[in-house]
Amino acid sequence: MNPEPAVPVSGPDAGAPISSSLVKPPILVVEDLRVTFQIHGAKALHAVDGVSFEVRAGETVGIVGESGSGKSVTSLAILGLLPARGVTVTGSIKLDGEQLLHRSERAMQDIRGRRIAMVFQDPMSSLNPVLTVGRQIGETIRRHQKIDRTKARIKAAELLDRVGIPEPMRRLGSYPHQLSGGMRQRVMIAIALATEPALLIADEPTTALDVTIQAQVLDLLRSLVSESDTALIMITHDLGVVAGMCNHVNVMYSGRIVETGQRYALFGSPRHHYTRGLLASVPRLDGSQDRLQPIPGSPSDTIPWSQGCAFSPRCPAVIDACLGSAPELVTSEINTRVRCVNPAPPTDAMWAPR
Amino acid sequence: MVKFIVRRLLLLIPILFGLSLLLFIWVRALPGGPATALLGEKATPARIAEVNKSYGFDRPVLTQYLTYMKKVIHLDFGQSIALRRDVTDEILRRFPATISLAAAAMLFAVGIGVPLGLMAARRERTWFDFTAVTASLVGVSIPVFFLAQILKYIFALKFSLLPTIGRLTTTRHLEVHTRIEVIDSIIAWDGGALWDSIKHLILPGIALGTIPLAIIARITRASVLEVLNEDYVRTARAKGLRTRAISRGHVLRNALLPIVTVIGLQTGLLLSGAVLTEQVFTWNGMGSLLADGVIKKDYPVIQGGVMFLAVVFVLVNLLVDVLYAVIDPRIRVS
Numbered sequence: 001m002n003p004e005p006a007v008p009v010s011g012p013d014a015g016a017p018i019s020s021s022l023v024k025p026p027i028l029v030v031e032d033l034r035v036t037f038q039i040h041g042a043k044a045l046h047a048v049d050g051v052s053f054e055v056r057a058g059e060t061v062g063i064v065g066e067s068g069s070g071k072s073v074t075s076l077a078i079l080g081l082l083p084a085r086g087v088t089v090t091g092s093i094k095l096d097g098e099q100l101l102h103r104s105e106r107a108m109q110d111i112r113g114r115r116i117a118m119v120f121q122d123p124m125s126s127l128n129p130v131l132t133v134g135r136q137i138g139e140t141i142r143r144h145q146k147i148d149r150t151k152a153r154i155k156a157a158e159l160l161d162r163v164g165i166p167e168p169m170r171r172l173g174s175y176p177h178q179l180s181g182g183m184r185q186r187v188m189i190a191i192a193l194a195t196e197p198a199l200l201i202a203d204e205p206t207t208a209l210d211v212t213i214q215a216q217v218l219d220l221l222r223s224l225v226s227e228s229d230t231a232l233i234m235i236t237h238d239l240g241v242v243a244g245m246c247n248h249v250n251v252m253y254s255g256r257i258v259e260t261g262q263r264y265a266l267f268g269s270p271r272h273h274y275t276r277g278l279l280a281s282v283p284r285l286d287g288s289q290d291r292l293q294p295i296p297g298s299p300s301d302t303i304p305w306s307q308g309c310a311f312s313p314r315c316p317a318v319i320d321a322c323l324g325s326a327p328e329l330v331t332s333e334i335n336t337r338v339r340c341v342n343p344a345p346p347t348d349a350m351w352a353p354r
Numbered sequence: 355m356v357k358f359i360v361r362r363l364l365l366l367i368p369i370l371f372g373l374s375l376l377l378f379i380w381v382r383a384l385p386g387g388p389a390t391a392l393l394g395e396k397a398t399p400a401r402i403a404e405v406n407k408s409y410g411f412d413r414p415v416l417t418q419y420l421t422y423m424k425k426v427i428h429l430d431f432g433q434s435i436a437l438r439r440d441v442t443d444e445i446l447r448r449f450p451a452t453i454s455l456a457a458a459a460m461l462f463a464v465g466i467g468v469p470l471g472l473m474a475a476r477r478e479r480t481w482f483d484f485t486a487v488t489a490s491l492v493g494v495s496i497p498v499f500f501l502a503q504i505l506k507y508i509f510a511l512k513f514s515l516l517p518t519i520g521r522l523t524t525t526r527h528l529e530v531h532t533r534i535e536v537i538d539s540i541i542a543w544d545g546g547a548l549w550d551s552i553k554h555l556i557l558p559g560i561a562l563g564t565i566p567l568a569i570i571a572r573i574t575r576a577s578v579l580e581v582l583n584e585d586y587v588r589t590a591r592a593k594g595l596r597t598r599a600i601s602r603g604h605v606l607r608n609a610l611l612p613i614v615t616v617i618g619l620q621t622g623l624l625l626s627g628a629v630l631t632e633q634v635f636t637w638n639g640m641g642s643l644l645a646d647g648v649i650k651k652d653y654p655v656i657q658g659g660v661m662f663l664a665v666v667f668v669l670v671n672l673l674v675d676v677l678y679a680v681i682d683p684r685i686r687v688s
Contacts, residue, residue, distance in 0.1 A: 109594045128604050
């Protein structure tokens with residue numbers, strides 16, 4: 001676990017905004033995003049069901065949830081990478097005020113990799129096995145910038161150097177299988193940073209890596225983001241990652257944001273029982289808990305939001321009011337927003353300082 | 355890489371020894387024998403014994419085998435009983451014809467099959483895709499001799515556009531170098547002969563190439579579809595690459611391995627002769643040589659022909675393996 005989440009239990013500064021990030025206008029504004037999968041004959045699946053959030057330059061926003069909560073689909077929708085057939089996307093995704101939704105594929109190709117870049121989960125399968133690292137970085141540079149092959153190669157080597165790969169010139173000729181897992185993810189990050197995008201989306205960037213490498217890759221992402229003022233969306237199920245990196249956290253469940261707020265406020269006093277469940281299932285090294293408490297059931301034990309709170313079948317604090325209609329996102333007294341009719345009391349600390 | 359190739363070539367020696375022994379026993383286990391085939395059903399036992407003796411077929415099989423192998427080591431496959439010619443000469447005469455035909459068929463099959471499969475995959479579940487899949491199903495199902503006759507009927511009888519017999523118009527003179535008419539006419543710098551030989555190749559090439567075309571198109575489609583779902587294709591899209599750059603640079607290269615495998619297998623098959631196509635278009639290749647050999651119990655022809663084709667098969671497979679390493683760097687290490 002990362003040493004940073006030494007979070008105050010509660011108190012006056014719990015909901016305080018982080019540095020000056022709120023002053024800048026947001027780079028990305030997602031409003032009421034809905035993604036529906038409809039395979040003919042089958043029932044429509046609302047993978048993302050009215051999600052709204054913002055990201056500002058230099059800010060790191062976390063999207064947390066179990067698999068199937070819609071967090072990856074959200075990121076693919078932002079990049080316009082969802083399949084064209086059988087998928088309906090509505091709402092609004094604005095990058096610097098420009099609507100991205102329903103743009104032509106060709107127009108999106110100019111935005112992808114240049115203004116929004118993405119780092120995927122498994123660097124082994126996300127890098128092309130038959131092309132050299134140099135080629136895979138170089139083609140991104142040459143796609144978006146008018147420079148010749150030699151210059152692109154030098155730039156690629158600089159990028160490798162920047163992400164901490166030794167002997168970058170020599171490594172340009174390597175194939176992905178000749179690199180270690182951590183190296184491969186560094187290469188992915190180098191590709192993502194090739195054109196200095198305004199927004200970087202990292203989808204579970206450390207999940208496929210060794211634990212020892214995870215911290216290194218996170219440190220790298222953190223320092224790259226802070227030195228370049230890039231906005232970062234961190235998609236993960238690992239609350240340790242979120243606690244260590246994110247200014248703002250969105251917890252997703254079954255396609256909707258169920259709790260959102262500044263990191264300290266949210267972790268200091270989680271109100272939604274799902275957030276609390278996630279925190280209770282994170283291993284702690286300080287011995288403050290005897291055993292991990294998993295959330296009972298699985299994400300498939302759910303009900304449609306139209307019939308009530310999707311988490312209610314697994315919720316320990318379920319009451320009659322949970323069913324019938326979907327709870328609204330309500331602003332709490334500490335400036336977080338919670339989608340729960342029976343939230344946990346604010347003082348009931350989960351994530352105590354060590 | 356060189357070591358790998360040498361090792362594979364050395365492996366030919368035990369393969370050929372084993373194969374020759376099996377063949378030797380197998381052809382002698384066939385009912386009837388060369389003498390009966392030569393003399394006819396009514397031949398007297400005495401006459402048959404006489405012929406068998408003259409070819410040494412009366413001696414113990416092991417002795418026969420050792421005598422035979424002694425000659426084979428010197429690349430002498432003996433004399434054909436039915437044709438009364440050296441088997442080696444006959445193979446060298448027939449194989450170039452088979453190469454011409456196989457090359458024409460593969461050119462047709464690959465040239466159309468790969469783009470067709472690629473387009474079908476890119477337009478998955480559209481009318482184009484359905485048509486391509488259905489057409490390839492028809493393609494693999496259609497009997498070669500039937501297709502050959504249809505082609506002959508339409509293009510030769512009905513419209514007399516293309517020749518249907520032999521490899522060159524008989525009145526045309528062409529100096530023999532390789533026995534591959536297309537190459538010979540280029541060596542002779544004879545445009546008329548080149549065009550003539552190509553015209554002779556079109557119908558048999560289509561007839562023989564249709565099944566490989568259908569198989570290649572299907573494999574290409576399946577392989578491309580699989581690669582399109584790979585994470586690295588999503589990465590390529592996330593980098594903002596143009597669709598064409600993704601197809602060429604990322605998809606096709608990775609989809610190539612199964613395609614190359616099938617092309618290699620099909621090429622091996624075609625090089626071992628095409629009995630039916632050769633029959634319909636009077637094309638004297640390896641297929642008719644071997645078929646006649648089996649019918650006439652021509653032991654030396656069967657033995658020599660099959661061993662020769664075994665070498666061809668191994669070489670084609672070796673080429674495929676080398677291509678693997680060229681395409682996929684992960685294979686180069688091992």
